[in-house]
Amino acid sequence: MYQEATICALSSPVGTGGVAVIRVSGPEAFSICEKLIKGTKLSALSSHKAILRKIRDPKNGELLDEALVLPMKGPGTFTGEDTVEIDCHGGMYLCRRILEALIASGCHMAAPGEFTRRAFMNGRMDLTEAEAVMDMIDAGTRYSLKAASSQMEGRLFKEANALRDGLIRMLADIEVNIDYPEYDDLPEITETEIQDKTKEILDKVEELLESADTGMLLRDGLKVSLIGLPNVGKSSLLNRLLKEERAIVTDIPGTTRDVISEKMDLGGIPLKLLDTAGIRETEDVVENIGVERSFKAIRESDLVLLLIEPVAQLSAFPGVEPLSSDEIRLIESEEDKPYLILVNKIDQLASPEEAVSHVKAVLSSREDLPKPLAVLPISAQTGEGIDTLEETIKEAFFNRDLLEKDAPMVTNLRQKEALIRAKEALLRVCAGAGLPEDLLTIDLTEAADAIGDLIGKSARDDVIENIFSRFCLGK
Numbered sequence: 466m467y468q469e470a471t472i473c474a475l476s477s478p479v480g481t482g483g484v485a486v487i488r489v490s491g492p493e494a495f496s497i498c499e500k501l502i503k504g505t506k507l508s509a510l511s512s513h514k515a516i517l518r519k520i521r522d523p524k525n526g527e528l529l530d531e532a533l534v535l536p537m538k539g540p541g542t543f544t545g546e547d548t549v550e551i552d553c554h555g556g557m558y559l560c561r562r563i564l565e566a567l568i569a570s571g572c573h574m575a576a577p578g579e580f581t582r583r584a585f586m587n588g589r590m591d592l593t594e595a596e597a598v599m600d601m602i603d604a605g606t607r608y609s610l611k612a613a614s615s616q617m618e619g620r621l622f623k624e625a626n627a628l629r630d631g632l633i634r635m636l637a638d639i640e641v642n643i644d645y646p647e648y649d650d651l652p653e654i655t656e657t658e659i660q661d662k663t664k665e666i667l668d669k670v671e672e673l674l675e676s677a678d679t680g681m682l683l684r685d686g687l688k689v690s691l692i693g694l695p696n697v698g699k700s701s702l703l704n705r706l707l708k709e710e711r712a713i714v715t716d717i718p719g720t721t722r723d724v725i726s727e728k729m730d731l732g733g734i735p736l737k738l739l740d741t742a743g744i745r746e747t748e749d750v751v752e753n754i755g756v757e758r759s760f761k762a763i764r765e766s767d768l769v770l771l772l773i774e775p776v777a778q779l780s781a782f783p784g785v786e787p788l789s790s791d792e793i794r795l796i797e798s799e800e801d802k803p804y805l806i807l808v809n810k811i812d813q814l815a816s817p818e819e820a821v822s823h824v825k826a827v828l829s830s831r832e833d834l835p836k837p838l839a840v841l842p843i844s845a846q847t848g849e850g851i852d853t854l855e856e857t858i859k860e861a862f863f864n865r866d867l868l869e870k871d872a873p874m875v876t877n878l879r880q881k882e883a884l885i886r887a888k889e890a891l892l893r894v895c896a897g898a899g900l901p902e903d904l905l906t907i908d909l910t911e912a913a914d915a916i917g918d919l920i921g922k923s924a925r926d927d928v929i930e931n932i933f934s935r936f937c938l939g940k
């Protein structure tokens with residue numbers, strides 16, 4: 466078992482509250498806490514049962530608080546170590562005094578994430594489960610929490626671990642054939658079996674990778690910027706989506722000067738909305754900085770909503786273009802960024818469909834322009850078309866099947882990169898069909914290592930162990 470110094474930390478949020486939780490973990494957890502509750506032998510009490518005790522400063526016996534003390538014997542604890550939780554009153558000064566008393570008695574202040582790191586080191590959880598602990602705490606919407614809690618339950622771990630076991634078994638089979646040809650009672654793995662098995666594992670790795678886009682967006686939120694010329698209704702749309710008057714709306718062009726960023730829960734999915742300054746040439750220094758920031762917001766977002774304000778009854782003005790030259794330039798600046806065109810203020814239009822089809826006609830006549838995901842008519846003022854907008858975003862970025870079923874999901878870049886490494890190695894094995902088996906083992910080992918990295922296990926020792934577990938070499 467991995468053992469270190471005994472650590473302590475405030476596990477509830479910093480600030481004043483009814484109750485605060487101080488956590489102590491490590492080999493000395495019981496004996497250190499006993500110094501603050503003189504006369505109680507924690508190791509003699511039943512584990513996982515709270516007791517009410519007076520907490521005193523061991524230095525001078527000063528009464529600090531009366532608190533619930535919960536001794537938990539390792540390894541059946543979060544960290545795997547002996548742990549004591551002190552549920553004290555939630556005063557900031559009081560908590561500081563208790564922590565100081567613990568430190569004076571031999572504790573170290575825990576580093577960020579240290580309890581979870583210890584849980585991992587002590588084999589209480591794998592790396593993906595450890596990562597999920599933080600994601601669960603940060604989750605702000607239904608599906609974000611669902612993704613984190615299913616990872617915490619070990620869904621991704623179990624799947625990845627099974628794939629890695631498959632690779633290790635195959636490696637062991639190959640090495641047995643190579644190293645001990647004289648043991649002809651051992652099963653031989655054929656080249657076709659290697660290829661079939663590799664393909665099967667590759668399919669599963671690819672399936673996991675397909676979940677990464679949705680999984681990572683659920684964790685980080687989809688960044689959506691609201692872009693357009695001044696006065697088209699960007700801030701009105703922000704307010705409409707948030708269902709609150711967050712941004713200032715006026716009929717004066719150039720109202721929004723800075724980027725306003727707000728989180729939004731879109732039916733269980735996290736979005737990060739960025740309302741920006743309307744884009745135009747201007748002499749105003751402040752507004753110019755705002756415009757620069759709008760372009761930065763475009764570059765940083767996952768999706769751009771380009772709002773346009775159509776001219777009423779366009780057909781009555783044959784010479785008027787539905788998209789201004791500035792708007793065309795904005796579309797050009799999207800490059801390969803996914804974007805939607807929102808024809809706003811349709812409450813003022815006799816025929817919103819006509820406006821939409823005009824915009825579509827312009828876009829299809831311009832081969833050089835990047836195509837939007839859709840052109841949607843909306844009214845930020847009345848709310849018309851907002852449901853369709855929300856559905857369109859969900860459909861385009863989140864895999865509905867993944868959201869609903871409890872499939873394992875990749876939720877961060879580290880996990881994704883490990884799987885990409887595994888995929889590349891497996892593709893090399895497939896491409897190397899016909900090569901001698903010992904050459905294939907290099908890439909199979911790389912794939913097993915990569916999946917091992919995903920869950921925090923190293924491959925080599927296990928391959929050896931697996932070989933030894935099959936037969937005794939001294940025979």
Ligand SMILES: Nc1nc2c(ncn2[C@@H]2O[C@H](COP(=O)(O)OP(=O)(O)OP(=O)(O)O)[C@@H](O)[C@H]2O)c(=O)[nH]1
Pocket residue numbers: 693694695696697698699700701702713714715716717718719720721722741742743744809810811812813843844845846847
């Ligand atoms: N009729 C109608 N008016 C709207 C609609 N959306 C916005 N407006 C009006 O258009 C004007 C500009 O709205 P804003 O939301 O401030 O526009 P903006 O794009 O944020 O403008 P800047 O911040 O200046 O770039 C305000 O008078 C709004 O009330 C709409 O759907 N219908």
Ligand SMILES: [Mg+2]
Pocket residue numbers: 699700701712713720721741742743
């Ligand atoms: Mg605005």
